[in-house]
Amino acid sequence: MNRDATSGDGADRTAGGVVVRELHSLQEFGEVFRLFERIWRPDPGNPPATVELMRALSHAGNYVAGAYEDGRLAGASVGFLAAPAGRALHSHVTGASAGRGIGFALKLHQRSWALERGLDRVTWTYDPLVRRNAHFNLVKLGALPEEYLPSFYGAMGDAINAGDESDRVLAVWRLAEPHVAAAARREPYLPDVPAEAVTGLGERDGRPVAGRTDARVVLVAVPDDVEDLRRRDPEAAKAWRHAVREVLGGLMEEGAKVTGFHHKSCYVVERPS
Template identity: 30%
Template sequence: MPPTLAPSLRAETLTSGEQFRAAASLYTRVFGYDRPEFSLNPNLLSALARNGGSAVGVYTVDDELVGFAYGFAGRDHDGSEFHYSQAAVVDAAYQGAGVGRLAKEHQRTVALGWGHRTMRWTFDPVLARNAHFNFSSLRGEGVAFVPDYYGRPGTDRVVVEWALDRDDDPYADLRRAEPPRLGRADWGRVTRAEAARPDGGVQDAAWVAIPAQATALSDDDEEQASHDRVRARLRESLTRLVAEGSILVACTRIDESTAAYMAVRRSKGEAA
């Protein structure tokens, strides 16, 4: 069914073995995993959902599962507690239909029900579309950067933190700021430029350009080398910005080829 039926979609908490198996199957299909170590155990989903975690699905009017997210209770080395969202997946036929937003919002409800006030998850920093969703749609912030997050090359990740019960977004105006005119030559590099605020003020900011489309980096040898260079520069840039105490608050498309992260110092009153 086409995404035009999005208003008929509903989100719910998964509870049955059949639902957990369907979610595991969707997860494997969307990510294209064909190795058993990357599969998802339905029993694990059930245990997580019963013990501080989440397993939520998005269904069509015909009860077809087209979206899924799951997570668990987390705690960092500083003792901060949060709900950690391990994955959210959307059927390819429903990309752009609001399925991901619906899944995340229901996962938020589940997390609040467990007493969690923040949610965290990670994403690949070269994926501009994911970044825009995390920062501009959900109003989360990129609070950390971890090279080789999953212990293997090519798994650098930005850690997103989402304040689940925050009434006012302290970065709302900055998320709408226009980035400088950056292009392919700037991919992965830091550019310092002030951001104009709607009230006429300005904000010191750092911008990091990335490909606007993941497909901008193909798999042939020359393009793969370019891909690796961009990732290496991006790793260096994000590591430096986080070390300076900056957080990511926006990812805005500049043109068909380039998007840019905006990094700023954390607003006063926002917990580190």
């Protein structure tokens, strides 16, 4: 994922002690399959990526990579070339051990891989309610949501998403943008939030509270830990899902742009002038 983390000679990339490289063998794909099973604990008939799919994608020149820490597979990412043709890679699934820089190392490798092939963007979907993912994607990487996708995957039965609707946003990582290059150098992307910004969706006692959306800049909060909330209070989790869909999804449908993520808690959304 990044010209800043590669020699350009096809060698393994290393970032923060983590070695990231493309994968090509059935044994490696089997390791990725088992890693993803441990992370998502999916229904047996619906794994995030099968060994056969990874084999086919890799053989056809798409992206399958693993991140190794002390020789052990600690993260992996699977993606495929996407529209617009010759310009985009879609990162279909990425999973990594949390909190040790594995995910960031994978994204740097993915950015390098794309740039070396003349691509100018990487896209992926993520759940807009998962606060830590929003912070990682928008602040640490500099990607920005460009489309709200209600119930994108339909019903999902894995241990992380069960019981909730699969709303997603499409994150677009425009690789040559100066703020993205800076983020790859570990300079977080922090949006400007004017004093006159209003709260379109806030929080009170763990529940969403609707506010104003008629200003130029609107802040849209998400819950602290929606995955825990799904277990403790499914009705509150459902309320957040519908509120974020209505406010964030509604603003984006009207043409407003997400410009960043503020204080690890809320999206910054700007209406067109």
